[in-house]
Amino acid sequence: MAGGLRRAWAVALTVLLGFAGVSAIAGELRVTAVGNAGVLLEAGGRRVLIDGLYRAGVSPYLRVPAHKQKALEAAREPFDAIDLILATHHHADHFDAGAVAAYLGSSPKTVFFSTPQAVDRLKRTVEEFESIADRVRSRLPAEGRRSISDMDGIRLHLLNLHHGRGGETPVQNLGFLVEIGDFRVLHVGDTEVDRTELEAHDLAQFDIDVAVVGYWNLQDRERRSLYRETVRPETFLAVHVPGSEAPPEYFGSARDAATMRSRVRQAVPEAVFLAPGEVHRLRRSSEP
Numbered sequence: 679m680a681g682g683l684r685r686a687w688a689v690a691l692t693v694l695l696g697f698a699g700v701s702a703i704a705g706e707l708r709v710t711a712v713g714n715a716g717v718l719l720e721a722g723g724r725r726v727l728i729d730g731l732y733r734a735g736v737s738p739y740l741r742v743p744a745h746k747q748k749a750l751e752a753a754r755e756p757f758d759a760i761d762l763i764l765a766t767h768h769h770a771d772h773f774d775a776g777a778v779a780a781y782l783g784s785s786p787k788t789v790f791f792s793t794p795q796a797v798d799r800l801k802r803t804v805e806e807f808e809s810i811a812d813r814v815r816s817r818l819p820a821e822g823r824r825s826i827s828d829m830d831g832i833r834l835h836l837l838n839l840h841h842g843r844g845g846e847t848p849v850q851n852l853g854f855l856v857e858i859g860d861f862r863v864l865h866v867g868d869t870e871v872d873r874t875e876l877e878a879h880d881l882a883q884f885d886i887d888v889a890v891v892g893y894w895n896l897q898d899r900e901r902r903s904l905y906r907e908t909v910r911p912e913t914f915l916a917v918h919v920p921g922s923e924a925p926p927e928y929f930g931s932a933r934d935a936a937t938m939r940s941r942v943r944q945a946v947p948e949a950v951f952l953a954p955g956e957v958h959r960l961r962r963s964s965e966p
């Protein structure tokens with residue numbers, strides 16, 4: 679059984695610091711932490727950026743340092759040649775219309791995919807929209823359904839994972855399951871789906887290597903059993919961690935970032951916290 683085989687592979691992790699610009703080698707997934715929930719994925723000669731093109735952010739969540747932000751929007755190394763840019767939703771700590779337009783303007787082959795709400799914001803606020811319109815896509819499948827989009831070397835599954843039921847205009851939030859190189863990576867954005875809603879996607883069938891989730895999903899006992907049981911990834915990457923100046927209530931009963939991290943690491947040994955600029959190389963220790 680393919681699932682059984684894949685489970686036997688160990689994922690090895692090494693960490694480099696400072697947005698190092700070395701390419702992924704064969705059989706390896708490189709994940710660069712861009713800031714807040716932003717990750718740059720690289721495998722099989724393809725590059726995908728999720729939730730990395732934002733500007734203002736939302737305090738106390740971390741922003742990209744200014745000089746790196748410039749390089750990022752100008753599509754300069756190590757942020758050059760990104761094939762696909764994804765934004766889970768339109769909030770200011772995940773997406774900025776000007777930043778996305780700047781990147782697409784700097785990198786003529788890059789495609790952008792997000793929710794209808796985010797793309798509508800691009801259309802309304804970016805003057806040069808017409809010049810990038812043919813590379814901008816939006817879709818929102820029905821809840822519980824997946825929609826697949828294939829690009830050269832990348833298969834993208836879109837999942838409608840709601841951002842909470844409150845409010846007059848619910849915030850659309852996409853979960854992305856990205857098949858890139860030999861790896862499968864899930865990014866859930868800021869979803870508040872419950873067990874039944876997540877189970878509907880039968881995610882365990884995909885042998886997901888890496889699940890990128892907000893740290894609160896690993897901090898809370900019920901949320902972490904939900905993700906461990908339904909997604910069953912080899913590795914969790916914990917993102918969206920506030921800066922150390924955040925009020926204690928951000929860290930639940932842990933009260934501070936360091937205690938929260940050590941508690942999560944103890945409860946979820948397969949969890950890794952991403953700090954902006956860190957590059958994680960994930961490798962399987964053996965081939966089947």
Ligand SMILES: [Zn+2]
Pocket residue numbers: 769771772868918
């Ligand atoms: Zn957020």
